[in-house]
Amino acid sequence: MTDVERLFRTYNAALVRYLTRRLGDRDWAEEVAQETFVRALRQTSIQNERAWLFAVATNLVRDEARKDMRRRKHLALLAEQERDEMVEPEETTIERAQEAAMARKAVDALAERDRLALLMREEGLDYNEIAEALELSPGSVGTTLSRARRRLVESYESLQKSREEREKNAAS
């Protein structure tokens, strides 16, 4: 197993999930993740792999990086294998679709740094990794995360409340 393959198998799922949550589009997320691994290939050494990968992915989203088609092909193949092993999420119901829409709205309402920190944390990155990826001081990650969580939840709850009110109004 080559180094990039090991990296891919270890981090792809988390990275794609992070990017999907970040971008709201799975295909785009996979694209960016693949590009991230292509970038990793060019590195002679990476100190903190996970932090590096998430940082690069985050930057790629910003920069709309160019693609290395040949390598992406190979990685797409690996992604396909992995997808086969993954348990597909349940079929989307209307209820779930509404929840997803509200979650998306709530996430988008966050400040970029808060959002990224939160998404990275959800993927298991520790405070040092998040700090490294987002170029923050490690001491500020807790504050960033706490703020992000509170705002996310409050935002989501507020959306939920207004939806319930709309439904109540529609019913009456």
Added chain:
Amino acid sequence: MQHLDEGTIHSWLDGALSADEAAQVEAHVKECPQCAAAVAEARGFIAASSRILTALDNAPRGVVPVAAPKKRVDPIVWRVAATLLVVAGGTLVVFRSGGREAPIATTNADTSQNTIAGVSPTVPASGETKMTAESTPPVRKPANPTRGTTIGSLQPSAVLIEKSAVKGGAGGAAPPTSQALPAPTPGVSYSGVARAPASQTNIPARENQKVAAPVSGAVTGNISLSSGSARAAAPTQQTRSALRLRGATALDETGAQFPLKEVGHPRTLGVKVTLYEVAPGDTVTFTEPVSLQLSGVVVTGVGTEERMARQTAGKTAAAPAKRAAADAASAPDSGRPNPTVGAIAPAPSAPVPATRVEVANGVTTISWPDPTTGSVLTLSGRMPEARLQQIRIRIERERAAAAGKKKP
């Protein structure tokens, strides 16, 4: 200690604090209900945000929809299905046309007896070798004044035999006696009729087809089986009905001769063995060296059987011996112009070369050198030598005809 700030609480809950820091926070939370409540709230936020983020995982694929790989049926499945359809359709057509032919055959037989009678039974003898399944006209060639031969006179069996003769030098075309059973296959039965109306001029193309069909269909190989049953069941209901069907005219004239019919090819190394049925229940064995290129013999028993069925109807009681006698003397006895044997046929082997005769256990065996190849041919059967000789002439005629056919 000051109250814990929210960042520290989250750091502690996330396990991001050092052991010392964590111990301090833990101690404080135990003592400070306000901070304990804040910790509880933080746990709620962590759990809730985690749940909210999970909802994002149902993100759609592709801002620009990517064509999902359709589950297409493998092309091979379509090919197989198409093949089956074609085969099934073809089979249906065959069956249906077969079903159609049978009644037609009956009708023709019914209506054309008189004309049939007009056809000479000597088809094979009259150089009909050229007659193939495809060429109907030659059948009419023998149409001569010889009214009164039997139905069987010309018919498909003759054709079939011709065909077989062409291929393997087997088969005989003798004036028919009337014996037989209805053939099992409608197509075959028709063949008998296709020729029957040959009486005359217009033979529809359709008939040609039908004649052709049995020829190929005859190459079955279950001949001996069916002929066996034919022999066993001679006077059956079917033959009786066939009798009625044919009408009286032909009956009294039912022929003296039974057409030579190949009924089997017992496999024997080094020689080609052909079983001919010369009369119902009477078979002779014709043996010739393999070098005679007989590998291609076409068995035509199925085709002839049907015709014989009709013939049988007319002559159910005739004993083989009687038939043999009649066979031998048919032409002179009947007193009618019968263009059989010598009359038209070139009878290539007429000048009989040295013949050896053996009789053992009631089986007479005659052997003679083939006039063309010089190899020794044998013919054996439970019948008098005279009868065998006659059959032999017929066989040789067939063979000569077949040879003529080969080199037109």
